Amino acid sequence: MKALWMPFYYIFWCIFQILRGMFSIVFWVLKAIFYQKKKTEPVVAKDSPEPATKAVDMLFEPKKEVVDEPEEEIFIKQEKPKEPGIKKVGNITPSEEDHNLRVFTVFNNEGEIFRINTASPGPFYGPLWTRILSCHENRETLCARLICPVYGKSTNQSGYRVKIGGIRAFMPNYHSLRYGDKEGINVRVAIIEVNPVTQRILVSSRLAYDLLFAHHPEPKVGEMSEALYWDYDDEKIYFLLPGRYAGWTEHHQPQTKIASLMGTITSCHIESLKQQEHEAIVSLVSPCKENETALPIADAMVG
Numbered sequence: 001m002k003a004l005w006m007p008f009y010y011i012f013w014c015i016f017q018i019l020r021g022m023f024s025i026v027f028w029v030l031k032a033i034f035y036q037k038k039k040t041e042p043v044v045a046k047d048s049p050e051p052a053t054k055a056v057d058m059l060f061e062p063k064k065e066v067v068d069e070p071e072e073e074i075f076i077k078q079e080k081p082k083e084p085g086i087k088k089v090g091n092i093t094p095s096e097e098d099h100n101l102r103v104f105t106v107f108n109n110e111g112e113i114f115r116i117n118t119a120s121p122g123p124f125y126g127p128l129w130t131r132i133l134s135c136h137e138n139r140e141t142l143c144a145r146l147i148c149p150v151y152g153k154s155t156n157q158s159g160y161r162v163k164i165g166g167i168r169a170f171m172p173n174y175h176s177l178r179y180g181d182k183e184g185i186n187v188r189v190a191i192i193e194v195n196p197v198t199q200r201i202l203v204s205s206r207l208a209y210d211l212l213f214a215h216h217p218e219p220k221v222g223e224m225s226e227a228l229y230w231d232y233d234d235e236k237i238y239f240l241l242p243g244r245y246a247g248w249t250e251h252h253q254p255q256t257k258i259a260s261l262m263g264t265i266t267s268c269h270i271e272s273l274k275q276q277e278h279e280a281i282v283s284l285v286s287p288c289k290e291n292e293t294a295l296p297i298a299d300a301m302v303g
Helices: 002-040 127-138 205-213 255-261
Strands: 103-107 113-117 140-151 157-164 167-172 185-194 201-204 224-232 236-241 245-250 265-274 279-284
Touching: 103 127, 127 140, 127 157, 127 167, 127 185, 140 167, 140 205, 157 185, 157 201, 185 205, 185 224, 185 255, 201 205, 205 224, 205 236, 224 255, 236 265, 236 279, 245 265
Parallel strands: 167 201, 245 279
Antiparallel strands: 103 113, 140 157, 140 185, 157 167, 185 201, 224 236, 224 265, 236 245, 265 279
C-alpha cells in the first residue's frame, strides 16, 4: 500500500516546491520595485526652518568630503574690464610676503621629499612663495582672497578658487567656512598641502580657525577676546570667536574699508552672549583703525 502512494507524494512535494519558489521570486521582485519607487520619491521637510546665512551651528557643522575628480575642475572665468575709462587704483587683499628667501623641505602624499629654494630662479622663487612655505612649515595662517566657486565634472561645486597674492590655490568644500559664495571676499587660511611637482596648493579655513582659537578659552561677557573678521553687510560686521562662537557689531564705514579687514585678526569686547546659539554681540576696541593698513601678521598656533 505504501508503495502505491509514495510516487504521488513525491509528485505533490515537487509541485509545492516549484510553486513556493515562484511565489518567492515574485515577492522579492515586487519588494524591490516598491523600495526603488519609495527611494526616488522627493522628501518634503515639514516645518523646516529657513537657512540662516549666519547660523553658527551650520557654520561649524562638519561637511562630507566629496572627491569630484579635481583634475577636471571647471571654474567661472571672470573677465577684467578693458575699457579705457577704467583703471586699477588699489587692492583690498593684504600683502603676504616674506623677504627672508631660504630653503624648505616639502614632501607630497606619495612620500617623496623635495627641497625648495625660494632664492633660486624658478617657479618657487620670491617672497610670496617664501611666505606660503613658511606658513606650511610652521603651521601658521595667512590672508587670501576667495575668488569664485569651482565646479567638478558632475557640475557640483567642489570648492573655491583662492588666490594668495598672485598665486592660485584651491579650497575644497569640506575645508571651507562659507556657504556657496559667488562674490570674492578675503578669508583666513592655513596651508594643508603644497605639491612641488604641480605647484598645486590646498588651503583650509577650518584648519586656520583651529590653529588660531583651539587653545583659547570661550568668550565671557565683560572680557576681551580675539576675533577674526569673517563677513559683513551694509549694517553689521561678523566675527568668528573662540569656542565656535560668532559675533557681530554695527558699523558705519565705507564698504572698501570694511572689505579690506576681512580675514584679519582683531580684539573685541564681549557685550552679551547667547550660549545656546553660540552668538555674541561685541564692540571693537579701536573700530576700523588698528587694521587700516591691512597688513596681517603671521598668526602662529599657540602651543
